[in-house]
Amino acid sequence: MTEVLTSAQMRAIEDTAFRAGVVTPLELMERAGQAVVAAILAEGLRRGGLPRRALVTCGPGNNGGDGYVVARLLHGLGWQVDVAHFGALDRMSPAAAENFRRWRQVSETSRWDADSLAEQLPGVVVDAVYGIGFRGGWDRPPVLELLDRRSREKGWLRVAVDIASGVDADTGRQGAELAPMDLTVTFHAPKLGHLLLPGAEIAGRLVVADIGLHPENDLWRGDLPPVRRVEQPEAGTLDKATEGHKFRHGHALILCGPAGAGGAARLAARSALRVGAGLVTLVCPPEAVAENAARLDAVMIRAAAELPVLLADRRVTAFCLGLGPGFGVARAASVLAQVLTAPAVVLDADGLTALAEQRDLMPLATPAVLTPHEGEFARLFPDLGERLADGESRVELMREAAARAGATVLLKGAVTVIAEPSGAVWLHAAVGEEGAPWLATAGSGDVLAGLIAGLLARGFAPARAARVAVWLHAEAARRFGPGLIAEDLPDMVPGCLRALGVGAGRRSGAASL
Numbered sequence: 001m002t003e004v005l006t007s008a009q010m011r012a013i014e015d016t017a018f019r020a021g022v023v024t025p026l027e028l029m030e031r032a033g034q035a036v037v038a039a040i041l042a043e044g045l046r047r048g049g050l051p052r053r054a055l056v057t058c059g060p061g062n063n064g065g066d067g068y069v070v071a072r073l074l075h076g077l078g079w080q081v082d083v084a085h086f087g088a089l090d091r092m093s094p095a096a097a098e099n100f101r102r103w104r105q106v107s108e109t110s111r112w113d114a115d116s117l118a119e120q121l122p123g124v125v126v127d128a129v130y131g132i133g134f135r136g137g138w139d140r141p142p143v144l145e146l147l148d149r150r151s152r153e154k155g156w157l158r159v160a161v162d163i164a165s166g167v168d169a170d171t172g173r174q175g176a177e178l179a180p181m182d183l184t185v186t187f188h189a190p191k192l193g194h195l196l197l198p199g200a201e202i203a204g205r206l207v208v209a210d211i212g213l214h215p216e217n218d219l220w221r222g223d224l225p226p227v228r229r230v231e232q233p234e235a236g237t238l239d240k241a242t243e244g245h246k247f248r249h250g251h252a253l254i255l256c257g258p259a260g261a262g263g264a265a266r267l268a269a270r271s272a273l274r275v276g277a278g279l280v281t282l283v284c285p286p287e288a289v290a291e292n293a294a295r296l297d298a299v300m301i302r303a304a305a306e307l308p309v310l311l312a313d314r315r316v317t318a319f320c321l322g323l324g325p326g327f328g329v330a331r332a333a334s335v336l337a338q339v340l341t342a343p344a345v346v347l348d349a350d351g352l353t354a355l356a357e358q359r360d361l362m363p364l365a366t367p368a369v370l371t372p373h374e375g376e377f378a379r380l381f382p383d384l385g386e387r388l389a390d391g392e393s394r395v396e397l398m399r400e401a402a403a404r405a406g407a408t409v410l411l412k413g414a415v416t417v418i419a420e421p422s423g424a425v426w427l428h429a430a431v432g433e434e435g436a437p438w439l440a441t442a443g444s445g446d447v448l449a450g451l452i453a454g455l456l457a458r459g460f461a462p463a464r465a466a467r468v469a470v471w472l473h474a475e476a477a478r479r480f481g482p483g484l485i486a487e488d489l490p491d492m493v494p495g496c497l498r499a500l501g502v503g504a505g506r507r508s509g510a511a512s513l
Helices: 007-019 025-047 062-076 094-104 114-118 142-154 199-203 263-274 286-295 304-312 329-339 350-356 374-380 382-389 394-405 444-457 462-480 488-500 504-511
Strands: 053-058 080-085 124-128 157-161 183-187 205-209 227-229 251-255 279-284 300-303 318-321 345-347 368-370 408-411 415-419 425-429
Touching: 007 025, 025 062, 025 094, 025 124, 025 157, 025 183, 025 205, 053 062, 053 142, 062 080, 062 094, 062 124, 062 157, 251 263, 251 304, 251 444, 263 279, 263 286, 263 318, 263 444, 263 488, 279 286, 279 304, 286 300, 300 304, 304 329, 318 329, 318 444, 329 350, 345 350, 345 444, 350 374, 368 462, 374 382, 374 394, 374 408, 382 394, 394 408, 394 415, 394 425, 408 462, 415 462, 425 462, 444 462, 444 488, 462 488
Parallel strands: 053 080, 053 124, 124 157, 157 183, 183 205, 227 425, 251 279, 251 318, 279 300, 318 345, 345 368, 368 408
Antiparallel strands: 408 415, 415 425
């Protein structure tokens, strides 16, 4: 399931299942515990074995009830299991209290302190103190902080049940300083807090377990459009028709800055070509023509005076404005209204700042993708930027931004948030095992803008172009790895496309001749 849920949506799904008789709360808790145990055993195989000793930390809510199921099931498999309870026992839900009772039938529960912990060597630590209902701050018991330190020192496997205790499932914010988990096992679908920072980094490897809640049941849905994860694109969407010619695959215009400041535009132009645009033209001041022509072979170079003619050419299908710091806000502002007559537009860097100075152009009348980082987002939407700095939900703020702009807005970062005017949102978390830290290099954002421009030129809808570009961008960085510079990224794109299977049918057919 690619959908990402709020805690309220998850509760509504569970309540719907309870009312429909699909499952009881006690049965659901048992399934959740089974899923966590299965994930622990699978992780043991992945690691070549685990010590069969576990410490399960349980709280008073349903998350703690899941933890008691985990403890009982591991005990039944012959593991040595200790359980530490935090919180009032008289506050437990009926299902959690029943699983506490079942655990007490096979073993004990203790209240731990630092002395108790010093004697333990569990090997596996299961966190089930707080789940997706957690909000606000947390005066975290010192023994849990000590457990964090010892876990890191000893290399114990740290597993969170549903979400790491102390992480807000709707915002990803942490209510206390938390150490990262090795593994988080959540149920039915990921929650926003698993994909938004810092929760995404705290989660470690995320496993989404099916616990039989019937995802086809839509009775729980509210009025909000869905939030989804950015998924690996399907090969067929990126393939090219055999009978196509270059103009059939789109013509992208990239506007370039003056001589000595064209690197960003050249990166974008090469990226647009690599992702399949049939033709890319770089439009630059006359003094920059020779420089760009010397650096680019497959890209056409035109002087800026030709811009009106190029924009009137119906074969031009996308335009990219404002790349890099050298373009200039004044130059971007002078052509912005013209550019917004193109069939599709990407606005980045100075193009965004120019739009911030001409907000009356919003909502935009042409299909567009805006690609701000947080600073540019705050210039473009000052009130939303303040609320973002105050920690409000990125998802809701991006919905507002896209509606105001009348465009797809892509907020760049380790966790990229993409929103379209309809309110639909996509998240791409390049953290943990999916991390691409090498993208933190000058020019990588220009490559992303070029990928989007190339896909728009090919006829992709703005939000779809943004999603595919973000995935390819991160995948290219992961494939290259350490030492990456922006110039490397366009050349990694063909390998990413081949790995997806783009063009595989024609290659296999040719080989059989």
